[in-house]
Amino acid sequence: MKRILITGALGQIGSELTLRLREIYGNDHVIATDIKVNPQKEAATSGPYEILDVTDGNRMVEIAKKYEVDTVMHLAALLSATAEANPVFAWNLNMGGLMNALETAREIGAQFFTPSSIGAFGPSTPKNGTPQDTIMRPTTMYGVNKVAGELLSDYYYHKFGVDTRGLRFPGLISYVAPPGGGTTDYAVEIYYEAVKNKKYKSFIDKGTYMDMMYMPDALNAIVNLMEADPAKLVHRNSFNVTAMSFDPEGVAAEIRKHIPEFELSYAVDPIRQRIADSWPNSLDSSAASEEWGFKAEYDLVSMTKDMLDKISKKI
């Protein structure tokens, strides 16, 4: 049975991943950590919780040893738009945190997971059906961090034998914890605004396609990748994964099937638009399917129905 340390456990992925892993491996086997003091979230109250600033490597190792973990899942990071607004801080947090997490895994001999992103690609990457192995010359600080992170994770595998694995996540959509500071966040906001106000002003322009995935599929992908037979893995850091690709008009059209009066307008944010324009339209996730059986259950139709349903009950 795994014993897992999660950093950034109160963030968008961590809030749900912590609970999911506790269901599978037991509450005491999943150690949630985050920088927040006295949090009331379920991820902090349903099992062990420790305060951790990921730039403090000694404290990370101390917690990992205290709980005798055998797996480190490093989620704490700044997302694309926030990183673009604070590039030096983003480098220090995203790369410093990752280095500490990899060092922790190396020191205690743990398996390791960290998410990469579609942000690892750039304007010279093939835009449609973006291959697993292709040009990666991102033009954002977030993307630079993600490519460097992929390379660093592979380095720890080859150099030190750390069992590092990763996923290039698209925009993740969930009704549980809000994202913060991402370029794909519009695709979450649009559902909340549709339920609350029946209208939404998008900061991403019409015709801008990006990959997306519903959170339950993202959680399954993490669990399945970490349980995958290492002998079958040709790639490690990181696998393209996706479930759908749409632009704001596409998601609005699907919402209108449930809320016919829903109105979409635009107030494009030039910074986030520039980031989105540098990312792929749609990824090819066949390497993930072939090497460890990745398959997404939700498409735009089933996700929209579930999101609207769950948000209506929540607010």
Ligand code: AKB
């Ligand atoms: C972001 O928009 O920054 C993230 C991502 C795609 O990595 N959601």
